[in-house]
Amino acid sequence: MDKPAPESDSEAHLLARSLELARLGTYLWDPETNRLDYSEQAAKLYGARRQDLTFEFVSKLILPEDVPALSAANQATLKGGPPFTHDYRIQLGDGKVRWLQARGALEVRGDKRFMVGTLQDVTDRKELEKARDEATAQAAEAQHLRELNEFKSRFINIAAHELKTPLTPMRIQLALLRGVHGAKLDEGQRKSLDILHRNLERLAHLVEDVLQAAR
Numbered sequence: 001m002d003k004p005a006p007e008s009d010s011e012a013h014l015l016a017r018s019l020e021l022a023r024l025g026t027y028l029w030d031p032e033t034n035r036l037d038y039s040e041q042a043a044k045l046y047g048a049r050r051q052d053l054t055f056e057f058v059s060k061l062i063l064p065e066d067v068p069a070l071s072a073a074n075q076a077t078l079k080g081g082p083p084f085t086h087d088y089r090i091q092l093g094d095g096k097v098r099w100l101q102a103r104g105a106l107e108v109r110g111d112k113r114f115m116v117g118t119l120q121d122v123t124d125r126k127e128l129e130k131a132r133d134e135a136t137a138q139a140a141e142a143q144h145l146r147e148l149n150e151f152k153s154r155f156i157n158i159a160a161h162e163l164k165t166p167l168t169p170m171r172i173q174l175a176l177l178r179g180v181h182g183a184k185l186d187e188g189q190r191k192s193l194d195i196l197h198r199n200l201e202r203l204a205h206l207v208e209d210v211l212q213a214a215r
Contacts, residue, residue, distance in 0.1 A: 025119040029055075029104075030112070031078055042119050045100060047092040061090040063097070070102070074115060077106050087122060099126040160210040167204050174200060 025042025029035070034055035043050040046061060062070065066088040073084040083105035091097050104117035177185075178193050185193070 023120060027115075027117055027119060029074075029115040031074075031115065032112075045098075045119055045121055046090065047094075061092070063089045063091060073102075074104060077104055078113060078115060080106065083117075087126070099123045156210060156213065160207050164204075164207045164211070167200065167207065171200060171204070 023041065025045050026039040027042055028037040036053055036055050036058065038046075038050055038053045040050055043053055046053060046058060048057065059067070070086055070088045073086040077084045083103065085101065085103050087099055087101050089097050089099055099122045101120045101122045102117060103119075104115045107114045107116045174193065174197055178190075178197065
């Protein structure tokens with residue numbers, strides 16, 4: 001009769017299965033030797049075999065602009081700080097860029113210090129966040145354009161009315177000059193009034209066009 005598996009083996013299998021279902025990889029890093037020990041799931045996240053995941057190999061996959069912040073997060077925890085959570089990007093061999101989220105905590109074994117933690121692919125979440133941020137920015141821009149358009153319409157409407165207000169008395173006075181006093185004017189004066197009349201009517205039509213555009 002087969003003996004039941006030791007409880008520790010059963011728990012280890014359950015933990016490994018749970019991490020696999022959650023698509024969580026695990027790692028152990030020795031900062032003194034830069035030795036890394038990754039789980040199979042972590043190796044899949046890096047698109048490599050487990051035995052190939054050296055510190056140098058992984059470092060080359062991380063985008064250079066993301067290295068300083070990730071390194072600072074690791075060092076702060078290694079110096080006794082709280083566990084960290086940090087998102088960074090890697091570029092796989094096929095050129096695709098993926099987002100990984102690393103969680104790490106300090107583990108002390110005797111006089112040795114290690115970093116232990118998990119890795120998770122959060123690319124889908126990052127893309128959703130990017131799409132949400134872009135949609136929010138577009139909505140804000142659309143609202144800004146609407147406000148500018150409303151302001152422009154109000155400004156044009158007010159300006160047109162302000163221009164139209166003095167036109168009425170000017171047209172009345174010009175009509176009086178031409179009608180009542182026209183006989184007393186010489187040819188040059190009548191031509192001057194005709195020029196004023198044409199330009200005043202032109203200005204009135206322009207103001208009406210502006211009002212129409214505002215409407």
